[in-house]
Amino acid sequence: MSDNSPPVEQSDKSFVAAVLLCFFLGPLGVHRFYLGKIGTGILCLVTLGGLGIWTLIDFVRLVVGSMKDKNGLPLRR
Incomplete structure (x- = not known):
């Protein structure tokens, strides 16, 4: 049996990198900057x-x- 479903488009951003950035530098909003969410990254930085x-x-x-990247794509695993 073959699967004829179209390939799922994924972000070029890494799931592991985003999780590690959030864990270690989360209060600085680095994970949001990494995902391309600059506005909320700045807000996160200002409010720790x-x-x-x-x-x-x-x-x-x-x-x-x-959580997805700025284009709404799932992160690459």
Whole structure:
């Protein structure tokens, strides 16, 4: 049996890199800059990751795969 479904387009951004950046530099918003989300990256930087709450939410979203890059594409695994 062959699978005729079209290939899923993926981001050129790495899942592992985004998770590590969020874990180690999350309050600085580096993971958001990496994903191309400059505006929210600056907001994250200024608020220190929403005092850590936003960083924790981003980390969970990255791990479960619901956070995408600036173009809405899933991260490359």
